[in-house]
Amino acid sequence: MMFPKLFLLLSMVALFCSATEGSEATNSCPVTVCGSPGINSLPGRDGRDGPKGDKGEPGVGQRGMPGTPGPLGMVGERGAPGFPGQKGSKGDTGNCAADDCGLAISEKKAFQDQLDRIKNVLSFALGAKDGKKLFITKGDLMNLDQAKEMCGKFQGSVAVPTNAEENEAIKKLVNGEAILGLTDEKNEGQFVDLRGRTLTYQNWNDGEPNNDNFGENCVLFLKNGKWNDVDCSHTALAVCEFLL
Ligand SMILES: [Ca+2]
Numbered sequence: 066m067m068f069p070k071l072f073l074l075l076s077m078v079a080l081f082c083s084a085t086e087g088s089e090a091t092n093s094c095p096v097t098v099c100g101s102p103g104i105n106s107l108p109g110r111d112g113r114d115g116p117k118g119d120k121g122e123p124g125v126g127q128r129g130m131p132g133t134p135g136p137l138g139m140v141g142e143r144g145a146p147g148f149p150g151q152k153g154s155k156g157d158t159g160n161c162a163a164d165d166c167g168l169a170i171s172e173k174k175a176f177q178d179q180l181d182r183i184k185n186v187l188s189f190a191l192g193a194k195d196g197k198k199l200f201i202t203k204g205d206l207m208n209l210d211q212a213k214e215m216c217g218k219f220q221g222s223v224a225v226p227t228n229a230e231e232n233e234a235i236k237k238l239v240n241g242e243a244i245l246g247l248t249d250e251k252n253e254g255q256f257v258d259l260r261g262r263t264l265t266y267q268n269w270n271d272g273e274p275n276n277d278n279f280g281e282n283c284v285l286f287l288k289n290g291k292w293n294d295v296d297c298s299h300t301a302l303a304v305c306e307f308l309l
């Protein structure tokens with residue numbers, strides 16, 4: 066009969082399998098006999114970061130564009146002077162020949178004579194020339210600063226008599242009071258002219274200079290030809306002097 070033979074075969078297989086359980090040869094059992102294969106599970110989680118790697122080799126890309134120039138540096142020290150150049154060639158002869166130059170000199174003398182005549186006419190008209198000085202007034206009443214500015218515009222200076230003759234010339238010209246170009250503003254009692262030069266001639270009135278009220282630093286020419294120190298705001302006839 067078939068049924069008893071099949072039962073006997075299955076019993077032998079089961080006995081064989083049970084005899085091999087717990088031993089190292091667990092896979093020795095034929096798959097076709099032990100059962101169906103298992104199903105793969107899901108992938109595991111990512112592992113931890115590894116150690117930092119070594120520095121890589123320099124790149125091989127193109128170099129960047131040059132930067133803009135920096136600011137200018139400090140000026141260097143002056144260099145040593147160069148060697149002198151070669152001497153130039155002699156210039157051309159001038160236009161003035163010997164005779165012509167003589168004529169130019171005579172013309173110059175004529176011009177000087179004419180200038181002297183003009184000076185004499187001015188001196189006669191003004192009656193105030195003495196030596197090489199010519200004293201002129203336009204009739205304006207001014208203080209020292211104003212007189213200094215006006216005389217300077219005409220390349221003259223405020224009148225300062227340096228001797229008795231010049232003092233007399235001014236007296237005749239003004240016939241009254243005038244401002245002189247003198248001051249002791251810097252050093253009290255030490256009168257100087259407007260260029261700071263010490264006086265070589267003085268003609269003070271009696272009791273002057275007295276620096277009255279501690280504020281008289283300018284000089285007034287009086288009608289009698291004497292001098293008086295006055296406040297610098299004082300105004301009188303402005304007289305300019307010109308060197309001839
Ligand atoms: Ca004074």
Ligand SMILES: [Ca+2]
Binds near residue numbers: 273275276277281295
């Ligand atoms: Ca005085």
